Structure formats: C-alpha cells, structure tokens
Amino acid sequence: MIEARGLTKRYGDKIAVNDLSFTVRPGIVTGFLGPNGAGKSTTMRMLLGLDAPTAGTATIDGLSYVDIAAPLREVGAMLEARAIHTGRSARSHLLALAATTGIPTRRVEEVIDLVGLTDVARKRAGGFSLGMGQRLGIASALLGNPGTLILDEPVNGLDPEGILWIRNLLKSLAAEGRTIFVSSHLMSEMALTASHLIVIGRGRMIADVSVQELTAMSSRDQVRVRTPDSARLRELLARDGIVVTSHGDDVIEVSGSSSTDIGLIAARAGIPLIELTPQQASLEEAFMDITRDAVEFGTPQRPDAELATAGRSTT
Amino acid sequence: MSTTMQEARTTTTANAHLPQVTQARVIESEWIKLRSLRSTFWSFFAAAAFVIGLGLLFSLVREQNWNQMPPPEKLLFDPTQTSLRGTYLAELAIGVLGVLAVTGEYSTGMIRATLSAVPRRLPVLWGKLVVFGAAVFAVMGVSSLITFLAGQAIMGGTHHQASLSTPGALRAVTGAALFLTVICMLGIGLGFLLRSTAGAIATLFGLILVLPILVQALPSPWPEHITKFLPLAAGTVLMNTVKDPTMLAPWTAFGVFCLYAVAAIAAGAAMLKRRDA
Numbered sequence A: 001m002i003e004a005r006g007l008t009k010r011y012g013d014k015i016a017v018n019d020l021s022f023t024v025r026p027g028i029v030t031g032f033l034g035p036n037g038a039g040k041s042t043t044m045r046m047l048l049g050l051d052a053p054t055a056g057t058a059t060i061d062g063l064s065y066v067d068i069a070a071p072l073r074e075v076g077a078m079l080e081a082r083a084i085h086t087g088r089s090a091r092s093h094l095l096a097l098a099a100t101t102g103i104p105t106r107r108v109e110e111v112i113d114l115v116g117l118t119d120v121a122r123k124r125a126g127g128f129s130l131g132m133g134q135r136l137g138i139a140s141a142l143l144g145n146p147g148t149l150i151l152d153e154p155v156n157g158l159d160p161e162g163i164l165w166i167r168n169l170l171k172s173l174a175a176e177g178r179t180i181f182v183s184s185h186l187m188s189e190m191a192l193t194a195s196h197l198i199v200i201g202r203g204r205m206i207a208d209v210s211v212q213e214l215t216a217m218s219s220r221d222q223v224r225v226r227t228p229d230s231a232r233l234r235e236l237l238a239r240d241g242i243v244v245t246s247h248g249d250d251v252i253e254v255s256g257s258s259s260t261d262i263g264l265i266a267a268r269a270g271i272p273l274i275e276l277t278p279q280q281a282s283l284e285e286a287f288m289d290i291t292r293d294a295v296e297f298g299t300p301q302r303p304d305a306e307l308a309t310a311g312r313s314t315t
Numbered sequence B: 001m002s003t004t005m006q007e008a009r010t011t012t013t014a015n016a017h018l019p020q021v022t023q024a025r026v027i028e029s030e031w032i033k034l035r036s037l038r039s040t041f042w043s044f045f046a047a048a049a050f051v052i053g054l055g056l057l058f059s060l061v062r063e064q065n066w067n068q069m070p071p072p073e074k075l076l077f078d079p080t081q082t083s084l085r086g087t088y089l090a091e092l093a094i095g096v097l098g099v100l101a102v103t104g105e106y107s108t109g110m111i112r113a114t115l116s117a118v119p120r121r122l123p124v125l126w127g128k129l130v131v132f133g134a135a136v137f138a139v140m141g142v143s144s145l146i147t148f149l150a151g152q153a154i155m156g157g158t159h160h161q162a163s164l165s166t167p168g169a170l171r172a173v174t175g176a177a178l179f180l181t182v183i184c185m186l187g188i189g190l191g192f193l194l195r196s197t198a199g200a201i202a203t204l205f206g207l208i209l210v211l212p213i214l215v216q217a218l219p220s221p222w223p224e225h226i227t228k229f230l231p232l233a234a235g236t237v238l239m240n241t242v243k244d245p246t247m248l249a250p251w252t253a254f255g256v257f258c259l260y261a262v263a264a265i266a267a268g269a270a271m272l273k274r275r276d277a
Helices: A040-047 A090-099 A105-114 A130-142 A160-175 A187-193 A211-217 A230-239 A259-268 A283-297 A305-310 B002-014 B023-035 B038-068 B071-076 B079-083 B087-108 B110-117 B122-158 B169-194 B197-216 B222-227 B231-239 B250-274
Strands: A002-011 A014-024 A029-033 A055-060 A075-078 A148-152 A179-184 A196-201 A204-210 A222-226 A243-247 A251-255 A275-279
Touching: A002 A040, A014 A040, A014 A055, A014 A196, A014 A204, A029 A040, A029 A160, A029 A187, A040 A055, A040 A148, A040 A179, A075 A130, A090 A105, A090 A130, A090 B023, A090 B110, A105 A130, A130 A148, A130 A160, A148 A160, A160 A179, A160 A187, A179 A187, A187 A283, A196 A211, A196 A283, A204 A211, A204 A283, A211 A283, A222 A259, A230 A243, A230 A251, A230 A259, A259 A275, B023 B122, B038 B079, B038 B087, B038 B122, B079 B122, B079 B169, B087 B110, B087 B122, B087 B169, B087 B197, B087 B231, B122 B169, B122 B250, B169 B197, B169 B231, B169 B250, B197 B222, B197 B231, B231 B250
Parallel strands: A029 A179, A029 A196, A075 A148, A148 A179
Antiparallel strands: A002 A014, A002 A055, A196 A204, A222 A251, A222 A275, A243 A251
16 A cells, blocks of 8 residues: 655755645556656655655555665566666666565566566667566566556557556556556556546646546536537527537537437427437546646646646656 | 466565565675676776786886886886886776766666665665675786786896785785775765766866876975875875885875775765655
C-alpha cells in the first residue's frame, strides 16, 4: 500500500506537485494519469526518496522509502527506462543492483528470461532500442520480487505485442496481491489495464476514482438522433430548452436530455425517428474533460503556473 | 509467466527476513560495476602503460646521457624518482577514472537506479571510494614496482641505480601508488559534488595543474610559502628520495594532500545526501 499525504514539491517559486493525498491499494492496478508535465514523475520520485518533498509525506507499507531495509525486495521501480549506464550489459546492470540486497544470480537470469531479453543480456545497453530499454527497466523493477511496483510510463516505446505483454503482466501481478502504481498520459491504455485511477493536472488532484466512476463524471453524455425531419425536431427541442450540439442533414446530437424524453417529444409531434442512441463519453473524452476543467477552473493560479509545470515536462 | 512469479513470490514470503542493504553488499555492487565497464579497463590500462612506459623511457634517456651530465646535477640525481616519472601522466587517466565513476552514473541516469537500491545514499560514496581506491592502489602499486625494478636495471649499466633497500625507495614506490589512489578519490568527491563530467574534470585538473602556475605569478615570497601546500607539490613528495628543502616532510606533505581529497569527499557527501537525484 502506497500512501501520500499532502505531498508537495516546489522548485523555487514553481509548484510541481501541490498538496497531493492519495492511497494506492494492493490487489489492483492503479493508474496515475495526467497530461505531460502534470507532476506524475515528480510524485513518483518523491515516493522513492529520490526527490525530497517540500511538504507532506509518502510511505510504502507504512515506511518512508529511505527507511526500508531491503528496498529492492519491497518496492520495484521503473522511473525511466534509461536508468542504466550505456556502457554496461543488461546482465551486469542487474547483477550490480541485485548485489546491494543479496539477490542471487539465479534470480537475475530469471527476470532476464521473464522480460524476454535473454539473447541480448550480455550486450551493451547503449545499443538497446527503446522497447528493449523498457523491458530492462521492468526487469530491474521485478528483480527483488517486490510487493509494490511503481512504474513510470512503462508502455512508452513498446510495440503492440509488448504493450499487451505489460498489460497482462501488470494484471497478473496485481492478482497476486501486489500494489501496482502505473503512470501514463494515455487514458486509453489505462482504461484497459487499471481498475482505479488517480488523475492529476498541474500538480493538483483532479480525480481519485474507479474507471467506471470516471466515465460517469463526464459531462459529455449525448444522444444521437437520426430523423428525416431534423429541422422540426430541433425547433421542438429548442422550445423545451434542450441544446442541440451538432447537426448534419438528418443527424443531430443532443445533450442535456435523455433518449426517453427525446423519443417522447418526437412521438407526440409525429416525427419519425430512424435512430436514437445514447452516447456515453469515451474514457479518453472524460479524461480530456476533467483535465481541461482543472486547467480552466483551477484555483486562482499565477499566470506563470502553467509554465511552471510545462518547464519540467520530463517530470 | 504468472506461475513463475507466483512461485517466486511464495519463496519471498517464506523468508521474511531477507538480506538487507549493507555496506559490504554495496561494495560488492560497486565492484561489479567497476568490472563491467570497458572504459574502466582502458583507464587502468592507460595509467599502467604511462607509468611503466614513461618510467622506462626516462631511465633509458638518463642512462644514455649519464656521462654528459654535469657533476652537480649528478650529485642531486634521484634514480628512484626518474623511474617513477610516468606517474605524472598516469594521474590524468586515474583522475578521469575517478570522476567518471560518479558522473558517468549521473549522465546516463544510472544514479537513480543506484539510489533507489541504496536509498541511504552515503554507502554508495563509501563503496566507490573503497572499490576504486583498492583497485587503483593495487594496479598502480604493481605498475610502480615494475617500472622501478626495470628502470633501476637499465640505469645499473652506469652503476647509479637505486634498489628497494635504498633509503626512501620503497616509500617512493608506495607513494606513487598512494598519490594516484588519492587523486582517484579526489575525483570521486568532486564527481558527487559537481555531478557533471566536464565540471569535475576541469576542477580536478585546475586544482592540480593550473593552481601551481597561478601561484607562481604571485610576488615573492608568496610562491615559496604557498607552493609546498598545493596538491601536486604536496602529493608527490613521497616519490623523492633526495630531500628537497623547499618542500614539507614526506608524510606531512602527503597528509596535506589527503586533506584536499577529504574536503572534496565531505562536500560531495553533503551534496549527495541533500540534493534531489
């Protein structure tokens, strides 16, 4: 279990992470979402004691990361795929990390096989493709067979087969009761992998919800109506104060009303309906919606606040 | 796949009290890192080649010109120091080795993996000092001994050679290796302090090579007072068997040299502990 309480990181007068509090529970994959520069990586670095928070605390299974006696065996982390010396082979890299906690060579071979790097394990990591680097990052995270995994953008640079592999790996690891915390800026990917989502924007908490709840939160519920008499139906709906957001020759999209109401209105006026489809916003849209709201209606921000987060786009 | 993980996981849980991070394990980890970089090997190879190659070259030149040397010069001639001259070039390779041991991790991002594994951080610094210190002392100790013995054999042709039983000779051979060991540690300290390869190398060689030139520009008697306390002058007194009255006593001088390394390491340790990685 990962717990953040009032986590804040300030660089000079720029706030990268602003008073974040959340809990990541074991047994499920928790997605950590936000646009680029939202503060995801900074938050993860604070969880791992690499960056010191300006305020607040972060604990893993009740302990601050620095106080964990055998960190690799408790927490596996992949902050960026390229946390490896380019002149060293994947195998030597893993052996060096493993040695700090007395992890046997056998386990090193095991994770190399697990991530599918067996053939290139003795080659210099500098020549690795992005996908191979990602797999090596995963291998180092799994090295100590930890109960908690913290992965920053693990699917970046992977081919479709690799993405599918990660997705299944994370789900199976979660099913074993581990705590899995995975960041991404791609909602569509998280929708397939995670069951809980923590969404941040500009360093602030936007939503801490299950995937279903997030879809429901979207304001974009619309009904798509196809009728040969769209002009008349628009008039009728407008009379009731219902907004028609778009229309084609015979298709209109209506928001702020249910398909039942629209159907009844049309029936009373004798307008034939060819199609009447409630359209739930996709998760992608829901995500865009809530992150845009955060940007537009956030707390009174200094004008430079957006720059502040954008400036650390790698965070 | 999940079966593998499941099995492995069960084993882990069964051994609740698994090995923790200890200084000895961090030293082992740093030793694996040292062995697994080709650049490290080449730095050692270059340093050893400089010490032995230049030592033999200087010995040979001295031997061949011995008869043309003016008598007062012959009186002050130090055959031990002559055979150890290559140390001055080896310091470049060893200094860069020490700096890169640290800045190589910062520039590649490796440092974040290292510090995630050892979140208390300072054991990494101690580990690097121990491993690189021991390796430099061993390799350069052997190289110095080889160049000393071979150099003296060459100069034996005109019977002005030294031997290990010559007063100060053993100290000089050991001193050459000690000098390079501390240079490497100074590089490690500066690496943690500055994190950038260019910055740390510039500072290291600024201290060793440029500072003496700047001091020479001061009006008399400042240079005489200051020079003996500068890193290069203080660090190399051990390598002389003929006493130089303008310098500090050998071990005092070496102690002063060590203080530079201690200061850099202390500053590096403070930065490592405090700054975000």
